[in-house]
Every structure is written in structure tokens, then in C-alpha cells.
Amino acid sequence: MDLAGLLVFATALFIAAASPGPGIAAIVARVLGRGPQGAIAFSIGVALGDVVWLTFAILGLAAIAQAFHGIFLVIKYAGAAYLLYIAYKLWTAPAETLDAGAETAAERPSRLLLGGLALTLGNPKPIVFYLALLPTILDLTQVTLLGYAELVAATFAVLAVVFAIYIGLASRARRLFTSPKALRILNKSTGAVMAGAAAAIAAR
Incomplete structure (x- = not known):
């Protein structure tokens, strides 16, 4: 794939990924409530x-x-249910465990990865971008195997930058909450945000 096409794709993806949606809300709320682990x-x-x-x-x-459609509908609700589970954990967790991050460390990376995957597969935002908008940006019928590999690499690179920015900002914001009262407020607020993201996905 030519460089111009990759740049157009990367720019469009960066704008779409950086705009707040259920995925970004889930990542930020998770970091605010449980830390970057x-x-x-x-x-x-x-x-x-x-x-x-x-x-x-x-x-x-x-x-x-x-x-x-039925399969993806199940995945969508599974992703929403996972977000609600995290929201419940954030809402009910004591302030001390948030500060220590013990509960986060105990979570399995594979479980977290599958939760993020289910979230995206059921999230209407990336569905609209890739299935509706992307064909207007690139001629997908001309994408070769090498071009596909380049697009995948560009996708990971762009999303890594966007997610790193949000994770870094959320981590810094979390350090401002040091008292138990502030942590409880943060805990419940991020739980509410996570529940809102779950509702947004389930309602679409």
C-alpha cells in the first residue's frame, strides 16, 4: 500500500479513536478506579x-x-455485561483496595484481553468506522496481503498512541485522589461511567 493511503487511514483512525466513546470511557474509568495495572x-x-x-x-x-448478527449481538451483550461487572466492582470496592491496586493485580491478563475484545466487537463506533466509513477512505478491493499487514500494523500503532495518552492522563489524574473520601468518590464516579458505557453499547 502506498504511503499516502496509509497516512490517510492512520489520520482517520486517530481522529475516530481519540474521540470519546464507550471504549475510551472504559479504559479511562478502569485506570481511574483501579490504576494502570x-x-x-x-x-x-x-x-x-x-x-x-x-x-x-x-x-x-x-x-x-x-x-x-445474532452472534455479534451475544458478543455485544457479553461486553456490556463485563463492563457492568467492572462497574459493580468499582462501586463496591473499599478505598484502600483502590490505592493498593491488589484487586487489579489479581486479574488475569487473558480475562482482561477478552473483555476488551468483547467490548470492541459489540461497540457500534468501530463497526461504523470500518464497515461504513473505511470503504469511502480506501479502495479496499485493491488491498494486497502486504497492504493488509501494513494496515494492521498502522491500526496497532495508532491505537497504542491514543490509548497510551488516555492511560497516562488518567493515571496522573488518579494520583490527585489520596484521601479515603476522595477515593470513594472516584470509585463510585468511575463505576458510574463504566455502567454508562455498558448501557451505551447495549442500547445501540
């Missing part, structure tokens, strides 16, 4: 979901995706 695994899962939709778009499988 586990955020990388969760973000990788989110990025893998983007690659799945990119693959569907390039292979022209939008119609197949519609045919398997």
Missing part, C-alpha cells in the same frame, strides 16, 4: 477487536457480519 491487556483486547472489524471490511464480509 491491567490497562495494557485490556487495551490490547480493544485493539484486536478493531483488527477483526478491519479484516471484515477488507474481505468484504459486511454481509456475512449481518448474517451472523
Whole structure:
């Protein structure tokens, strides 16, 4: 794929990914409520979901995706349920555990990765970008195997930058909350944000 096409794709993806949505809300709320531990695994899962939709778009499988609408509906609700689970944990966790980060450290990276993947597969924002907007940006019928690999690499690179920025900002903001009262407020606020992201996904 030519450099100009990659730059157009990367720019469009950066703008779409950086704009707040359920995925970004989930990552930020997670970091605010539990610290940066586990955020990388969760973000990788989110990025893998983007690659799945990119693959569907390039292979022209939008119609197949519609045919398997029921499966993706189950995945969507599974992602929403996972966010609600995290929201519940954040809402009910004592302030001390948030500061220590013990609960986060105990979570399995594979579980976090699958949670991020389910979130993206059920999130309407990346679906619209890859299946509706991307064909207007690139001629997907001309994408070669090498071009596909370049697009996947660009996707991971762009999302890594966007997620790193949000994780870094959320980590800095979290350090401002040091008292138990402030941590409890942060805990419940981020739990509410996570529940809102789950509702936004389930309602679409």
C-alpha cells in the first residue's frame, strides 16, 4: 500500500479513536478506579477487536457480519455485561483496595484481553468506522496481503498512541485522589461511567 493511503487511514483512525466513546470511557474509568495495572491487556483486547472489524471490511464480509448478527449481538451483550461487572466492582470496592491496586493485580491478563475484545466487537463506533466509513477512505478491493499487514500494523500503532495518552492522563489524574473520601468518590464516579458505557453499547 502506498504511503499516502496509509497516512490517510492512520489520520482517520486517530481522529475516530481519540474521540470519546464507550471504549475510551472504559479504559479511562478502569485506570481511574483501579490504576494502570491491567490497562495494557485490556487495551490490547480493544485493539484486536478493531483488527477483526478491519479484516471484515477488507474481505468484504459486511454481509456475512449481518448474517451472523445474532452472534455479534451475544458478543455485544457479553461486553456490556463485563463492563457492568467492572462497574459493580468499582462501586463496591473499599478505598484502600483502590490505592493498593491488589484487586487489579489479581486479574488475569487473558480475562482482561477478552473483555476488551468483547467490548470492541459489540461497540457500534468501530463497526461504523470500518464497515461504513473505511470503504469511502480506501479502495479496499485493491488491498494486497502486504497492504493488509501494513494496515494492521498502522491500526496497532495508532491505537497504542491514543490509548497510551488516555492511560497516562488518567493515571496522573488518579494520583490527585489520596484521601479515603476522595477515593470513594472516584470509585463510585468511575463505576458510574463504566455502567454508562455498558448501557451505551447495549442500547445501540
